[in-house]
Amino acid sequence: MAGSDRPRAPTIREVASAAGLDISTVSRALRPETQRMVKPETLKRVLAAADALGYRANPFARGLKDQKSMTIGMLVPDLGNPLFPPIVRGIEDGLRDRGYVMILGNTDQDLGREKHLIDVFMQRRVDGLVLATARRDYPLVDVLSKSGVPVVLVNRTVDDASMSMVAADDHQGIGLSVKHLVEQGHRRIAFVGAALEASTGFNRYQHFLAWMQTLGQTVDKELIVFAPWFTKDYGAEATAELLARDVDFTAIIAPSDMIALGCYRALRAKGLEVPKDVSVVGYNGSRWCDEFNPPLTSIHVPKYDIGRETARLMLNLLDNPDAPPSRVLLPTSLQVRASTRLIR
DSSP: GGGGGGGOOOOHHHHHHHHTTTTHHHHHHHHGGGGSSOOOHHHHHHHHHHHHHHHOOOOOOOOHHHHHEEEEEEESSOOOSHHHHHHHHHHHHHHHHOEEEEEEETTTTHHHHHHHHHHHHHHHSSEEEOOOBBSSSSSTHHHHHHHHHOOOEOOOOOSSSSSEEEEEEEHHHHHHHHHHHTTOOOOOOEEEEEEETHHHHHHHHHHHHHHHTTOOOOOOOGEEEEESSHHHHHHHHHHHHHHHHHHSEEEEEEESSSHHHHHHHHHHHTTTTTTTTTTEEOOOOOOOOGSSSSSOEEOOOHHHHHHHHHHHHHHHHHHHHHOOEEEEEEEOEEEESSSSOOOO
16 A cells, blocks of 8 residues: 555654653653753753654644643634734744644634534633633633633633733723824814724723823714724724714724724715824724825734733643633834824
């Protein structure tokens, strides 16, 4: 048979023999989580022997021994959202050091699909779950809490604080948006929000109201509209609704760059220019903010760092199953470009 000609993979016993060391020392040297227990010169010797023999660790065999699958399941609400790829990359990079791989599932904000994917992950015996799904009221929290599987929420919160989570500091971020516009002389500031049932949508709206009050600004309810979700098309529709009210404003704060892009489209359709007629501030600091016309002032979210921190929390939960939930908010920053201007 053709398959019989395939060369046999070297074993850890052969690596130990080539390095002149016992198997337990070689095993520690080849496992990322125990390499720190091996002297540097011994580690170098083992890795050289493994490389010379073409040895590759078998995570599945290791998982059987440790009763682990060495996989983490992750659910995201929209793989088309440019926010998520850098977060996913950060998580994967953080998990890779310990030999874990990640399986992605896209929910399209469908709770039934989400439940199905979680069931699939459980059947495949994932060692942990990372959830970027959006709902504030999350009916699967109790189910997951009782499952015993470590869970970390990313870019979202739930009203129940029973799970670890990592997100950007939206209170700080929205504050940077409002303060920037106020410092530029704007007083009639509109808010084109999105998805109040999502933690990000709800929190950023609440922070907008709080910061307007803190800075002594009047909130005009006629200048607040909401899109069903964080997309360009929905952002354009919500902005068109705002413009149809025929109420004066000089600036818009959007809770995502995709919503801001929709704002551009609707303003342009009415013959209004950014920032000559209306200043616009986005949120997330997507890589393509510089490609907007004009380039978009936005709140930069440290997406890759959020991913790395998520991986760190997950690994900590895997090592310490009884560890209490952790809540990590990473700082944001204002990236000023050409979509905002000083007014008098």
